Each structure stands twice: as C-alpha cells, then as structure tokens.
Amino acid sequence: MYITSSEKTTFHLVSILVSTMTTAFSSAMVSFDMDVSVANRKKSPDFYGLVKDTNLERIITFVVMMLLAAFHNLSRTIGVALLFAVSGSTTFVIMGAEMAVYIGFKVLRNDFVTFIPGLEGTLKYMVALVFHTVLKVVADYTGERKLFATKFASLTD
Amino acid sequence: MGGFIFSLSCILGQIIPFVALSFYSTNTTVENKANPHEINIALLVLACCWGLSVIAFFGLINRKLIGSFYSTKTGAQSIILGFQFSDDPAVKTFMVFGFHSSFTESIKDEVIAYMHDNWAEWEQMQPAWFTPKFIASVGDEFIPGRALQQLNEAAIEAGDGARRRSSVLSVRVIFGKE
Numbered sequence: 001m002y003i004t005s006s007e008k009t010t011f012h013l014v015s016i017l018v019s020t021m022t023t024a025f026s027s028a029m030v031s032f033d034m035d036v037s038v039a040n041r042k043k044s045p046d047f048y049g050l051v052k053d054t055n056l057e058r059i060i061t062f063v064v065m066m067l068l069a070a071f072h073n074l075s076r077t078i079g080v081a082l083l084f085a086v087s088g089s090t091t092f093v094i095m096g097a098e099m100a101v102y103i104g105f106k107v108l109r110n111d112f113v114t115f116i117p118g119l120e121g122t123l124k125y126m127v128a129l130v131f132h133t134v135l136k137v138v139a140d141y142t143g144e145r146k147l148f149a150t151k152f153a154s155l156t157d
Numbered sequence: 158m159g160g161f162i163f164s165l166s167c168i169l170g171q172i173i174p175f176v177a178l179s180f181y182s183t184n185t186t187v188e189n190k191a192n193p194h195e196i197n198i199a200l201l202v203l204a205c206c207w208g209l210s211v212i213a214f215f216g217l218i219n220r221k222l223i224g225s226f227y228s229t230k231t232g233a234q235s236i237i238l239g240f241q242f243s244d245d246p247a248v249k250t251f252m253v254f255g256f257h258s259s260f261t262e263s264i265k266d267e268v269i270a271y272m273h274d275n276w277a278e279w280e281q282m283q284p285a286w287f288t289p290k291f292i293a294s295v296g297d298e299f300i301p302g303r304a305l306q307q308l309n310e311a312a313i314e315a316g317d318g319a320r321r322r323s324s325v326l327s328v329r330v331i332f333g334k335e
Contacts, residue, residue, distance in 0.1 A: 003181075003196070006189045043248055044239065047225050050218040061217045068214055071207035072170055078200065079174035082181040085190075090180065098169070102162065111231035115256040117294070124257075140166055 004085050020077070024070035027142035031069075032062050072143035102136055103129070160228040171207060174200050233260040240264065246275060247286040254294045272299040280304065 002012045032051060034040055036058070040048040051061045083091040106112045113119075114128045138144060178200060182193035215223065230238070240252040240261065253261050253268050261268055272295070279287045297305055 003191045004187065004189050008191065042245070043251065044235070046235075046238075047222070050222050050225075052217070052219060057217065061214070064210055064213045064217060068207065068210040071203055071210055072167060075174050075200070075203050075207060076170045078196070078203070079170070079177040082174065082177035082196070085187050086177070086180045086184045094173075102166075105162070109231055111233065113257055113259055115232065115260070117254070117257055119257065136166075139163065140170065143167065 003081055016074075016077075020070050020073050021066075023073050023142055024066045027069040027073075027144045028062055028066040030144060031065055032058075069143040073141055076141055099133060099136060103132055106132060160225045160230075164226050171204050174203075232256075233263075236260045237264055240268070246279070246284065250286065250291070253299075254291070258296075269299055273301045276301050276304050 002008060002016065005012065035048050035051050037048065051058055080091060080095070083094060103112070112128050112132070113124055114131045116127065119127055175197075178193060178196055181187065181190075181196070236252050236256055237260070240249050241264075243249050243252070249271065292300075292308070300308065
C-alpha cells in the first residue's frame with residue numbers, strides 16, 4: 001500500500017492512476033452504452049436518455065463521466081486505504097455499517113427482493129443479499145450509477 | 158430509491174476520506190506514515206475536481222432526467238409505473254413478466270384484465286415479442302381460459318403433458334441481452 005510503504009515512488013502513483021483511469025473508462029463506457037441504448041430509452045424513458053444526441057455533446061459527456069468516475073474512485077479508495085492503514089477492523093466496521101444501513105433501508109422500504117423471476121423462499125432473500133452487496137460495492141468504487149437502476153438491480157430508481 | 162441512495166453514496170464517498178484522514182493523522186501506531194497535510198491537500202483537490210465534474214455533468218445532461226438523481230422510487234414502483242404508463246404492449250408485458258412476480262403483485266388484477274383483453278389480438282397479430290418463450294413465462298392465471306386450454310392441448314399432443322412454465326430465465330435474459 002502506497003501510504004504505508006517505506007519507499008514511496010512515482011511509479012506507485014502512476015500505477016494507481018492507470019488503474020483508476022482503467023476503472024473509470026470501463027464504468028463510463030457501461031453507463032454511456034446503457035444510456036444511449038434505444039431499447040433502454042424505450043423501456044425506461046424516466047431513467048435512460050441523460051446523454052444528449054449530437055456527437056460533440058456525447059463525446060464531452062463521456063469524458064466528464066469518465067473524470068467523475070475517476071475522482072469518485074480515487075476518493076473512495078484513498079479513504080479506505082487510510083482506514084486500512086489505521087486498522088483493518090475499523091475499516092470493516094465502517095464499511096459494514098454503511099452496507100448494513102443500505103440493506104436495512106431496502107428492507108424497510110420493501111425493496112429488497114431482486115428482479116429475477118422464479119426465485120422463491122430463502123433463495124429469494126439469499127440471492128437478493130448477494131446481489132445488493134456486490135452491486136453496492138461495485139457502484140461505490142466505480143461511480144457506476146446505472147447498476148442501481150438496471151434490471152440487474154431490480155430497476156430501482 | 159436508487160437515485161437518492163446513489164447520490165448519497167457519492168457524497169459519502171467524498172466525506173469518508175476526510176474522516177479516514179482524521180483517524181490516520183491522530184493514530185500513532187502507523188508505520189512509514191505519509192504526510193497527513195499533503196494527503197489533506199490531495200483530498201481537497203480531488204473533492205474540488207469531483208465537484209467541478211458534477212457541475213459539468215449536470216450542465217451537459219438532459220435536464221428533464223435530473224430528478225432521477227434524487228428519486229426515491231423503489232424497483233416495484235418503477236415497474237408498476239412502467240406498466241401503467243406505457244402504451245407499448247412489449248414494454249407492458251416485459252414490466253410484468255421480465256421481473257419478479259412480487260413487484261406487480263399489488264396490480265395483479267389489473268394485469269390479468271389487460272392480458273385477457275389483449276391475448277386474442279396478440280395471437281392473431283403475432284407481434285415479434287409474442288414468442289413461445291414469452292408465452293412460457295406467463296402464468297396460467299394471466300392467460301384467458303380458451304387460449305390456456307389450447308396451449309395445454311398442444312402440449313399434450315406434443316407429448317409434454319400440460320404446458321410447462323419457464324420460471325427461471327437464462328443468464329442472457331437476466332443481463333438484458335434478450
């Protein structure tokens with residue numbers, strides 16, 4: 001970890017930056033593709049259609065989405081790295097508390113069950129728990145908004 | 158509540174690093190500690206850049222959808238609205254049968270009435286989405302009696318017994334590829 005490493009080199013920082021930009025590019029690409037999809041805009045016009053339609057607007061919006069994801073990812077990652085440097089257990093408590101509040105909120109609002117048809121009984125809740133946990137972690141560290149709203153996340157918006 | 162929670166999570170993502178830094182700078186057990194002042198400056202720069210990106214993003218996007226960033230609608234509410242406000246039968250049926258049945262349980266009677274009213278027309282017109290796969294995903298109660306009887310008879314003739322329902326979708330359907 002860079003912040004606790006005895007040898008802090010520029011190479012470390014470049015490596016972190018490259019990883020961040022790769023994540024940001026993937027995240028922005030997923031978001032962008034889902035948003036401009038004609039099928040998605042037709043199915044859910046209240047959610048898809050953020051990106052305007054001219055080429056220039058699309059290019060600029062994509063770049064801004066990528067920067068947004070990069071800054072978001074860096075802030076989150078630095079925060080977690082600092083917490084880890086202090087104590088692993090403190091990190092898990094804070095991250096776990098955030099996740100518990102999120103899941104609790106979903107349960108209280110009767111929004112816990114995921115979209116997959118045919119799931120019943122305990123499996124319905126187990127799948128929902130895994131889905132929400134994985135999606136929140138991915139969304140938290142990529143800034144990938146569409147995950148919160150796609151079919152994958154029970155079209156929640 | 159995706160939009161609201163997502164926005165909250167983004168804001169939290171900007172606050173957590175500063176909270177973590179306060180833990181980090183006051184902790185005395187960390188070895189090879191980086192300069193907290195420099196980290197603080199880096200975090201401030203990042204937060205400012207993030208803030209500017211947010212402003213630029215909201216300036217660039219379609220204004221009428223900004224509400225989706227603070228919407229508190231649940232998945233079920235979105236699905237029900239999608240069913241009730243769409244005029245396209247493909248979208249309406251997707252909203253009901255493409256998702257978990259609990260989402261539309263509260264409007265089940267409305268859905269049954271809609272399906273019964275339109276099933277004969279779809280059988281006659283055979284729209285592209287009215288496929289055997291779709292029909293297999295529809296519960297018996299949503300199919301008018303005569304059509305259900307025909308489907309069962311066809312299944313018996315084919316040697317399958319009564320018509321079989323497909324309740325679990327393929328991975329491609331789950332990921333929205335079909």
